[in-house]
Amino acid sequence: MFYEVVGKISIALGGGILFLILLSLFLGVLVVKKNKLILPKLLLFTIDTFYFQARRIAKMFGLGERIIDEIGIQVRNHLNREKFSTIPGKDRIIVVPQCLRYIKCPARLDSSIGVACRNCGKCMISELKREAEKLGYGFYIVPGGSFVQRIIKAVKPKAALGVACVKDLNAAMHDLSKTECIVQGIPLVKDGCVETQVDLKELFRVMRLGIEKSIEDMGRTCTSSELANAQR
Ligand code: SF4
CATH class of the missing domain: 3.40.50 (Rossmann fold)
Incomplete structure (x- = not known):
């Protein structure tokens, strides 16, 4: 029972983080490619906190790892x-x-x-x-x-x-x-x-x-x- 609860919490947490990274990637692409800034604080929080994970996911989606750094720079600018x-x-x-x-x-x-x-x-x-x-x-x-x-x-x-x-x-x-x-x-x-x-x-x-x-x-x-x- 205990392990089942821990497992469910872990899955929910992992899913939440993945969602946050995917959302931030979408918003980040808008900043870098269209110069449209939406939820900048959330964007910065996600790419600063999950920097390495975000780079890996960006690479998997064919966006290239450097887009994460480009997002950080543009949002702070x-x-x-x-x-x-x-x-x-x-x-x-x-x-x-x-x-x-x-x-x-x-x-x-x-x-x-x-x-x-x-x-x-x-x-x-x-x-x-x-x-x-x-x-x-x-x-x-x-x-x-x-x-x-x-x-x-x-x-x-x-x-x-x-x-x-x-x-x-x-x-x-x-x-x-x-x-x-x-x-x-x-x-x-x-x-x-x-x-x-x-x-x-x-x-x-x-x-x-x-x-x-x-x-x-x-x-x-x-x-x-x-x-x-x-x-x-
Ligand atoms: S301009 Fe200055 S930095 Fe450039 S080569 Fe000459 S000394 Fe070096």
């Missing part, structure tokens, strides 16, 4: 975007992976700030760094996820914009969601270990969220010093 836009550039940081660099990059790794770009112009990082600094961001090129945590602890930014492969990005955004830091993420369009790529246009668009508005409010093109003042 949606939930945080408005708040992120209200934070001045000077209180934001941007963190990009070192694999974005030119393969023969001359920059060296510094244990406190990450890779110190020399602006040689051989990869898009010099352009990205210039734009980030113009908008007031702290700019960091990091060798891995643990370095991100180190920078967050040292700098204590109010907001962070991260670039990484979907798996690392989702994990970092999940970790940062337990802190006060408001996070946004842009996944790499070509990942791997070297010379990866990011959609620079999309990255610039997110970097400028809320900041462009301050400039528009000034009603004209700003000088560099006016732009810096707009961040304060």
Whole structure:
């Protein structure tokens, strides 16, 4: 009798979890493919709690395991975007992976700030760094996820914009969601270990969220010093 009850409870629990994962997969596909956000908190709860199971089920349905990370990133981006836009550039940081660099990059790794770009112009990082600094961001090129945590602890930014492969990005955004830091993420369009790529246009668009508005409010093109003042 006891084992029968335990068996029934286990089956009901398993069925409930499976239903939750399937529902979240359906809602997640709507977010990723149609940009439609429904029940975001439930979605995040399910993919955070049943991450590995959800990946396996997504693979079984031919959706690919990476969709689970894409869902996590997009849902957090949606939930945080408005708040992120209200934070001045000077209180934001941007963190990009070192694999974005030119393969023969001359920059060296510094244990406190990450890779110190020399602006040689051989990869898009010099352009990205210039734009980030113009908008007031702290700019960091990091060798891995643990370095991100180190920078967050040292700098204590109010907001962070991260670039990484979907798996690392989702994990970092999940970790940062337990802190006060408001996070946004842009996944790499070509990942791997070297010379990866990011959609620079999309990255610039997110970097400028809320900041462009301050400039528009000034009603004209700003000088560099006016732009810096707009961040304060
Ligand atoms: S621009 Fe910076 S990151 Fe890119 S290759 Fe040159 S020094 Fe390295």
